[in-house]
Amino acid sequence: MNPVIEVKNLKKYFTTPRGMLHAVDDVTFTIEKGRTLGVVGESGCGKSTLGRTIIHLHESTEGQILLNGKDVTNLKGKDLRQAREKMQIIFQDPYSSLDPRKTIDSTIREPLIVSRRFTKSQIDQKTQELMDLVGIDERLRKAYPHELDGGRRQRVGIARALALEPEFVVCDEPVSALDVSIQAQVLNLLKKLQKEKGLTYMFVTHDMSVVRHISDDICVMYLGQVVEKCSSKELFKNPLHPYTRALLSAIPSTDIDKPNKREILRGEITSPVNPKPGCRFAARCPYANEECLKQQKQEEVSPGHFVTCCRLKEISSSYN
Amino acid sequence: MHQKEINTDMPFLSIKDLKVEYKSDGQIVHAVNDVTLQLERGKTLGLVGETGAGKTTIAKSILRILPDVGSHIASGEIYLEGENLLKLSETNMRKIRGNKVSMIFQDPMTALNPVLRVGDQIAEVVSLHSDNNNRAEHEKRAKEMLEIVGIPAERYYAYPHQFSGGMKQRVVIAIALACNPDLLLADEPTTALDVTIQAQVLDLIAELRNKYNTAMLLITHDMGVVAQVCDTVAVIYAGSIIEYGTKQQIFKHPSHPYTIGLFGAIPDMNEDEEWLHPIDGLPPDPTNLPQGCSFAPRCKFATDACRKEPVSMYTTQDGHDCRCCRIDAVMKGED
Numbered sequence: 001m002n003p004v005i006e007v008k009n010l011k012k013y014f015t016t017p018r019g020m021l022h023a024v025d026d027v028t029f030t031i032e033k034g035r036t037l038g039v040v041g042e043s044g045c046g047k048s049t050l051g052r053t054i055i056h057l058h059e060s061t062e063g064q065i066l067l068n069g070k071d072v073t074n075l076k077g078k079d080l081r082q083a084r085e086k087m088q089i090i091f092q093d094p095y096s097s098l099d100p101r102k103t104i105d106s107t108i109r110e111p112l113i114v115s116r117r118f119t120k121s122q123i124d125q126k127t128q129e130l131m132d133l134v135g136i137d138e139r140l141r142k143a144y145p146h147e148l149d150g151g152r153r154q155r156v157g158i159a160r161a162l163a164l165e166p167e168f169v170v171c172d173e174p175v176s177a178l179d180v181s182i183q184a185q186v187l188n189l190l191k192k193l194q195k196e197k198g199l200t201y202m203f204v205t206h207d208m209s210v211v212r213h214i215s216d217d218i219c220v221m222y223l224g225q226v227v228e229k230c231s232s233k234e235l236f237k238n239p240l241h242p243y244t245r246a247l248l249s250a251i252p253s254t255d256i257d258k259p260n261k262r263e264i265l266r267g268e269i270t271s272p273v274n275p276k277p278g279c280r281f282a283a284r285c286p287y288a289n290e291e292c293l294k295q296q297k298q299e300e301v302s303p304g305h306f307v308t309c310c311r312l313k314e315i316s317s318s319y320n
Numbered sequence: 321m322h323q324k325e326i327n328t329d330m331p332f333l334s335i336k337d338l339k340v341e342y343k344s345d346g347q348i349v350h351a352v353n354d355v356t357l358q359l360e361r362g363k364t365l366g367l368v369g370e371t372g373a374g375k376t377t378i379a380k381s382i383l384r385i386l387p388d389v390g391s392h393i394a395s396g397e398i399y400l401e402g403e404n405l406l407k408l409s410e411t412n413m414r415k416i417r418g419n420k421v422s423m424i425f426q427d428p429m430t431a432l433n434p435v436l437r438v439g440d441q442i443a444e445v446v447s448l449h450s451d452n453n454n455r456a457e458h459e460k461r462a463k464e465m466l467e468i469v470g471i472p473a474e475r476y477y478a479y480p481h482q483f484s485g486g487m488k489q490r491v492v493i494a495i496a497l498a499c500n501p502d503l504l505l506a507d508e509p510t511t512a513l514d515v516t517i518q519a520q521v522l523d524l525i526a527e528l529r530n531k532y533n534t535a536m537l538l539i540t541h542d543m544g545v546v547a548q549v550c551d552t553v554a555v556i557y558a559g560s561i562i563e564y565g566t567k568q569q570i571f572k573h574p575s576h577p578y579t580i581g582l583f584g585a586i587p588d589m590n591e592d593e594e595w596l597h598p599i600d601g602l603p604p605d606p607t608n609l610p611q612g613c614s615f616a617p618r619c620k621f622a623t624d625a626c627r628k629e630p631v632s633m634y635t636t637q638d639g640h641d642c643r644c645c646r647i648d649a650v651m652k653g654e655d
Binding site: 042043149150151179180181182183184185187188191206208209210212213236246247250251252253254255256262264265268269 | 370371484485486487514515516517518519520522523541542543544545547548567568571572581582583585586587588589590593594595596597598599600602
């Protein structure tokens, strides 16, 4: 057991004119070294906020974040800067996350300069190594982001994130803006880098086939809370929470002989502002009753498989 | 009045050798190259391809809503019920847009007018294509449409920002369907939506299509959506159709190296594989298309013949169209 990241009862609330927005509400997990935790859910479920809060792009409201066993929740100033070198992020949109007025070379170089740990010649050498590592041609060194296609831009984003040799990288929908043929190139690159450098990933996505491919473990989020958590294999073989089941059944299958047996959900994701106690999925859940309006507890239904649903025992018998 | 050239033998929608060009920085962008397609009533044709392949340009050509400046339909014919849409006067074309042929745009966040009530935006289409000025009647029809797409009629007076993404897309669909179009052009109608909402919207479109026997051209890059919704499929690469057949033919026996590559690049939901199989390289620059097959630079089967001159359509063993002169080698898997 060698957890790189431990998150304990993490909460992130935002104040809005309409009340408290519970973006991340009581999330707990650990990620072991060299492994990938996939975080899935629909837009607005708090998955990106979770990633950003862990690496301190947002200040957490409550809870604890441990990096290599050390509490980094309330670090400030120099300590925070040092901790951040170990925690990096790859952003979703390679079109807006690169500075349009910086060349590729100076974008990748920037974190190395900011860290003040390297001499000029070391920086030159490292920049070159990073470009080779992610597969960007030497001739693009002086190019600007607008001259690159989405896949190459995302490679620059990856090189920048890896510049300071982090241990933990949040991948926030890194391939959702890319076409499938390019998406596969970038996913393979991320996997290769993980193997070579022993990186630990938190992979945020809404694409179930991507998350299945890249993750060891998966958290399913709904309105700021984790509703199901287990290994990737188990989740796809034996999904238990009604939301997970609906999510999986909604993916259009490419197998034309097996049309989806869909569990169509009514309605849409409700507002995370001032949520009532009880299961947040209840409003859309085909199995909900009064019990679901009470506070819910996470239970370990089999080793390593956690589900937050009070009616699981009764309803799981109706699953085939 | 214009003369109608009606030919009843023709399919409902027939596109012949369509060629569309854009001018950009003095260079000509070959967006659509010699595209030929047919679509029957009540059927759905999927146009599949990557960003910039020319899918949306084809749909916009049918409606003749390509940007005025810099783009033009270089050649080709588009027949709807035997009538060449490209020869219609602008006045007559306006009668068709939104009425007989309508379009669902990709991004529901920007397709609606933010300062108009959603109901009024639906009523606008109805009144434009109605022969009377009875406002109350148009409003009633708009409310009916809202109910049909699953939004309570009392939300008529809401503004787009008060709706979620899925609801906005429903409004866009309501606008597109308000005049019971014969042909629906759906440009990535669910790409901006979450999967559970996507499932609802796809079901809704399918239900309405069956009810009104509407023909649909569905533009998407999602093979899963194609598998669920379409009858026939055309795969587009760099502005040309490179493979065209029924859904069964394309999914069971993909024959073009690009189509095969496209299927291979999707992470498989039923199998564990360590590495994905991306297609190497990038799509070609549309201002400077390769002389021969536009996929040749990325194709491991390519020979000198592929690079020399444009490849014509071949027929595969199961009888669908495939623009590849190395079909036999591809089928055997020989490099």
